[in-house]
Amino acid sequence: MGAERRVRAHLSDCPRCRESLVELTAFAVLLRTSKAPAPEGLADRVIAHLDAAESTAARLSVVACPADTAASRSAAVAAAWSFVRGHLRRTLVLAFLTGLAITLIKDLGTLVGEGVTVETCAVCGANFIAAFALLNVGLLLARPRGRPR
Amino acid sequence: MMEDELALVQLARSGDRAAFDELVRRHADGLYAVVVHLCSGAQEAEEITQEAFLRAWRGLPGFRGGSQFFTWLYRIGVNEARRRSNQRRRGELVVSLEEHRERAACDRSLRPEDRAEQAELRCELDRAIGCLPVDHRAALVLRDIEGLSTAQAAAVLGVREAAFKSRLHRARVTLREALAHHDPQRVTP
Numbered sequence: 001m002g003a004e005r006r007v008r009a010h011l012s013d014c015p016r017c018r019e020s021l022v023e024l025t026a027f028a029v030l031l032r033t034s035k036a037p038a039p040e041g042l043a044d045r046v047i048a049h050l051d052a053a054e055s056t057a058a059r060l061s062v063v064a065c066p067a068d069t070a071a072s073r074s075a076a077v078a079a080a081w082s083f084v085r086g087h088l089r090r091t092l093v094l095a096f097l098t099g100l101a102i103t104l105i106k107d108l109g110t111l112v113g114e115g116v117t118v119e120t121c122a123v124c125g126a127n128f129i130a131a132f133a134l135l136n137v138g139l140l141l142a143r144p145r146g147r148p149r
Numbered sequence: 150m151m152e153d154e155l156a157l158v159q160l161a162r163s164g165d166r167a168a169f170d171e172l173v174r175r176h177a178d179g180l181y182a183v184v185v186h187l188c189s190g191a192q193e194a195e196e197i198t199q200e201a202f203l204r205a206w207r208g209l210p211g212f213r214g215g216s217q218f219f220t221w222l223y224r225i226g227v228n229e230a231r232r233r234s235n236q237r238r239r240g241e242l243v244v245s246l247e248e249h250r251e252r253a254a255c256d257r258s259l260r261p262e263d264r265a266e267q268a269e270l271r272c273e274l275d276r277a278i279g280c281l282p283v284d285h286r287a288a289l290v291l292r293d294i295e296g297l298s299t300a301q302a303a304a305v306l307g308v309r310e311a312a313f314k315s316r317l318h319r320a321r322v323t324l325r326e327a328l329a330h331h332d333p334q335r336v337t338p
Contacts, residue, residue: 030274034274036182045199049202050203
């Protein structure tokens with residue numbers, strides 16, 4: 001209270017501070033009156049939104065129960081397909097590199113000496129195909145248990 | 150009123166939708182009034198209000214009652230508005246000058262030239278508020294526009310009172326500088 005009395009006493013003697021106080025009060029009033037009115041029926045729309053969200057959640061949970069069979073089957077198919085894609089991507093790269101290495105080591109002399117003929121192309125192509133087949137068999141046999149088929 | 154609200158919150162926590170609907174009726178307008186200053190317009194403010202109530206309903210079992218329900222709710226709304234605001238360019242115009250002119254034109258107690266000046270001042274005020282950093286803006290809106298106490302507003306923003314006062318002070322200074330060439334006393338409530 002003492003502080004308030006001192007401020008009041010100062011204000012009565014100081015026109016500059018009085019003027020600042022008036023300005024600040026007007027500023028506060030200006031802000032207080034800037035309150036935005038809410039649109040009509042907002043609460044009802046919020047409640048309707050909650051109802052809609054709840055009924056969607058309920059529908060999803062009902063669908064999710066029998067989905068144990070259908071959904072799990074489709075999930076298993078998706079997982080298997082994703083595994084096969086990843087596997088093929090890996091083996092294609094490895095088969096290309098292995099085939100290239102075998103061709104360079106084994107058939108480079110033939111290619112340089114005889115040129116590119118149907119026969120040399122078939123021999124070189126067989127290098128890549130054999131590498132691809134062997135890698136697939138090898139990687140599938142080495143696949144850890146529990147991975148999707 | 151407070152005990153009444155506490156009882157409603159307890160009922161809503163146990164899954165009573167009717168009790169929660171009553172809380173929606175009590176606080177929807179207030180929450181909207183806060184978030185409308187923190188986002189890009191009326192439509193987004195309504196979306197944020199709906200989203201905040203949905204999250205509150207889903208998160209109510211985790212509400213321990215350490216704070217008042219409305220400060221917890223406002224916090225959800227302010228955080229959502231802040232998240233959206235961070236994804237957007239700062240300083241987008243919140244309310245158009247035309248809208249302010251329409252509002253001022255409805256006030257028949259003013260002379261036409263005063264109406265125009267009032268519309269311009271309010272528009273400039275909204276623009277200046279919209280240009281504040283979102284944390285400063287939230288402090289100003291909660292304390293000076295919505296009239297929450299310092300403790301309540303600090304609780305909404307999840308900061309200590311000292312930090313809140315500092316934000317509020319900076320927001321007020323920036324705003325006064327932005328409106329320095331206007332006379333706020335000319336504005337009627």
